[in-house]
Amino acid sequence: MRDPGALRRSAGGGGRGEATPQELREPQEPREPQEPREPHEPQELPHGTLLATANQTAGRGRLDRGWVTPPDTAVAASLLVRGFGRSGLGVGWLPLLTGSAIATALQPYFGDRMRVGVKWPNDVHVRDEDDAIAGRPGLKLCGILCEMIDPETVIVGTGINLLIPEEDLPTGRAASLLSAGADVPGGVAAEPGARDRDEDPGADRGATGPDPEHWPHPPAPTLADPAGQDLADRVLAAYAAELLRLIELAAVHPGAARARVARHSLTLGTEVRVHLPGGEVVDGRARELADDGSLVVDLPTGGTLTVSAGDVEHLR
Numbered sequence: 001m002r003d004p005g006a007l008r009r010s011a012g013g014g015g016r017g018e019a020t021p022q023e024l025r026e027p028q029e030p031r032e033p034q035e036p037r038e039p040h041e042p043q044e045l046p047h048g049t050l051l052a053t054a055n056q057t058a059g060r061g062r063l064d065r066g067w068v069t070p071p072d073t074a075v076a077a078s079l080l081v082r083g084f085g086r087s088g089l090g091v092g093w094l095p096l097l098t099g100s101a102i103a104t105a106l107q108p109y110f111g112d113r114m115r116v117g118v119k120w121p122n123d124v125h126v127r128d129e130d131d132a133i134a135g136r137p138g139l140k141l142c143g144i145l146c147e148m149i150d151p152e153t154v155i156v157g158t159g160i161n162l163l164i165p166e167e168d169l170p171t172g173r174a175a176s177l178l179s180a181g182a183d184v185p186g187g188v189a190a191e192p193g194a195r196d197r198d199e200d201p202g203a204d205r206g207a208t209g210p211d212p213e214h215w216p217h218p219p220a221p222t223l224a225d226p227a228g229q230d231l232a233d234r235v236l237a238a239y240a241a242e243l244l245r246l247i248e249l250a251a252v253h254p255g256a257a258r259a260r261v262a263r264h265s266l267t268l269g270t271e272v273r274v275h276l277p278g279g280e281v282v283d284g285r286a287r288e289l290a291d292d293g294s295l296v297v298d299l300p301t302g303g304t305l306t307v308s309a310g311d312v313e314h315l316r
Contacts, residue, residue, distance in 0.1 A: 052232075093293040115128075
């Protein structure tokens, strides 16, 4: 992550026509992920420019909620998107496409053991089978905030929890790749039998699991360490390349892009409680996404509620 070219090289190995991030910069003095650092204003930068930092001190989320994270344990990034309003989908789909891209980037670190998905409208969670059976969204790994600069320019802000130890997480509903047991430096590998091997140092690791060279992991690093920097680079490269690809897909096949979002949704099909901006609380079942990306909720008394803004709680 310290090398501006690292992300570009990591993300540029796709097939013909694949979009790639233009640049990775790490600000000397971190600012909110929605505000590129001076002297670079959004009007000066090309589509796909990505700025990131591992030391965010003034984060801002929905409803101007603030957050901070321990230094060198999470990565905050801003991706500049141009011309999305001319695609086949409205700008309301951009946070959902971003969530799908983040889920795609993080899923390999959990293997088949846990599922990474999107809680409508802008949070990426990881959950296990028990969560899925109970209808719970699991634990939050990433928040997303899209800020429109002008009709043609949107800054996609993301905060991804990578190596935050469990004791440093802000709430009991949050997680990091490290705390959730992902296959990351210092974490519990996701391969079958990994936990048993960790408990039995004399077990034959080569017979049923990863190559001994890659197991066990060394003590947990931070994003300031080489292994942590490599993790951040890989996650950012995979996320940015996937989001730019989905943006291209939305322009030519909007139905396919919508289907990708639906596949990653943890909310569709679940019983939900919607906290509307005016204070009203409504229960129902999340059925589908409207043409503008709003959530369509079937009401128990009949009819539907279309939610374009509000907090959605998954009911157990």
